[in-house]
Amino acid sequence: MNRDSNLYTFLFIGLLIVGIASILTFTARTLKPLQDENVRNEKMQNILSTVGVNVNREEAESNYNKFIIQELSLKLDGSINESLNPFSEIDLVKELKKDYNNQHFPLYVAEIDSKQFYIIELRGFGLWDAIWGYISFESDFNTIKGASFDHKGETAGLGAEITQDWFKKSFEQEKIFNDSGDFVGITVLKGNNDPGNIDKNDHEVDAISGSTITGDGVTNMIYERIKNYIPFINKMNQSVVMN
Amino acid sequence: MSEKNKNKSSFFFISKNSEPIFSKKNRQLLTDPLDDNNPITVQVLGICSALAITVQLKPAIVMTMSVIFVMASSNVIISLLRNLIPNRIRIIVFLVVISSLVALVDEVLRAYAYDVSKELSIFIGLIVTNCIVMGRLEAFALGNGVWKSFLDGIGNAFGYGFILILVAFFRELLGSGKLMGVQVIPDFIYEMGYEDNGLMLLSPMALITVGLIIWVQRSRNTKLIEEN
Numbered sequence: 001m002n003r004d005s006n007l008y009t010f011l012f013i014g015l016l017i018v019g020i021a022s023i024l025t026f027t028a029r030t031l032k033p034l035q036d037e038n039v040r041n042e043k044m045q046n047i048l049s050t051v052g053v054n055v056n057r058e059e060a061e062s063n064y065n066k067f068i069i070q071e072l073s074l075k076l077d078g079s080i081n082e083s084l085n086p087f088s089e090i091d092l093v094k095e096l097k098k099d100y101n102n103q104h105f106p107l108y109v110a111e112i113d114s115k116q117f118y119i120i121e122l123r124g125f126g127l128w129d130a131i132w133g134y135i136s137f138e139s140d141f142n143t144i145k146g147a148s149f150d151h152k153g154e155t156a157g158l159g160a161e162i163t164q165d166w167f168k169k170s171f172e173q174e175k176i177f178n179d180s181g182d183f184v185g186i187t188v189l190k191g192n193n194d195p196g197n198i199d200k201n202d203h204e205v206d207a208i209s210g211s212t213i214t215g216d217g218v219t220n221m222i223y224e225r226i227k228n229y230i231p232f233i234n235k236m237n238q239s240v241v242m243n
Numbered sequence: 244m245s246e247k248n249k250n251k252s253s254f255f256f257i258s259k260n261s262e263p264i265f266s267k268k269n270r271q272l273l274t275d276p277l278d279d280n281n282p283i284t285v286q287v288l289g290i291c292s293a294l295a296i297t298v299q300l301k302p303a304i305v306m307t308m309s310v311i312f313v314m315a316s317s318n319v320i321i322s323l324l325r326n327l328i329p330n331r332i333r334i335i336v337f338l339v340v341i342s343s344l345v346a347l348v349d350e351v352l353r354a355y356a357y358d359v360s361k362e363l364s365i366f367i368g369l370i371v372t373n374c375i376v377m378g379r380l381e382a383f384a385l386g387n388g389v390w391k392s393f394l395d396g397i398g399n400a401f402g403y404g405f406i407l408i409l410v411a412f413f414r415e416l417l418g419s420g421k422l423m424g425v426q427v428i429p430d431f432i433y434e435m436g437y438e439d440n441g442l443m444l445l446s447p448m449a450l451i452t453v454g455l456i457i458w459v460q461r462s463r464n465t466k467l468i469e470e471n
Binding site for chain 1: 296298299302327328329330331332335336339340343346347350351353354355357361415418419441444445
């Protein structure tokens, strides 16, 4: 057949695309279970790491079942939706697109050495793409026990450094409510006011040079997500007082 | 019949009857791109990714391995199809082949090397836009046999990766005092007042580092210097 004819051209590209599409679909379908397993275990790993349990991916599931005693799906008014499993059924990517009133907010409760910790899932935007993470609080739901961040496409060496331990560590023991009890969140701040992060009452952590927008993204993400848990925190505190 | 068979075998391995597999010419296909015809420092291709992923050594190494795979396979595939591809749509065919290979690499990494795939995330996708891959398909694979194209792909990918790793080495060492994420500059040097050069982490220093490498290369290899 004439290689320059229109018919040949259409036939060639048609066959090529059908062939390549089948190969790609086959690979994607075969590898999907493995990939899902990785994502699932990593989520457990991340949740556990905020409360100081660092395990490798293979051991994530057994440790998760051991330490996480409650998984809650909260509504905006602080009530609990019992019919929804937060770990597998709440996808923050989808939730973020909804109106706040229709969103559900996942909350995990961990118990280690008979101490309780509350873990909140975060999601927001960095410079290039999505950033997400988990942040855990001590039983007062004010003092941060630990945090873990991850990102889709922040710049390696700059914005991507939010995943590093030293950055995550700077959140520990910071408080999200000020002395008069108002919610302020945590600000990732430029300016070297407190580079060693010794002042734990300033609601600030030191930013990473060269990643201002990623840092602002972390600030916003923490504020935007945690503010939705305030009704629940208030209810919880009231019930503690009543008891 | 025997004539036909001969043609068939030379379709896959053009050099089989006339040339040994590692003849001098074929060896040159591997070694030329490392120095005399380096894709980055001589042809100045693939600069975009050389800027983007050379902040740290590890992503640079994984990127190199992925590019080796993509270039070798796409060169082989295009070389196999070279007598079938309609000339008018050859660039589209290149793109389809390259992007499917890249998608394949991405899928496999996400299943078997999850941490690495996260580290590289968007950069794997960027292999599609790497001008070296497209350039070698157009300039070499379309007109040469499978084995030669394979060697050419490997050679160019190494030439590219070698510079990438070299740049990443200096940027990570001088920019954050680490190699492969491990601190290598001892604490006492920091205590004496040494500081990491934050500028090394920003893209302009990648260009300057590549420039310095080109300078060193041309001062050693004088045939690369243009006369005018």
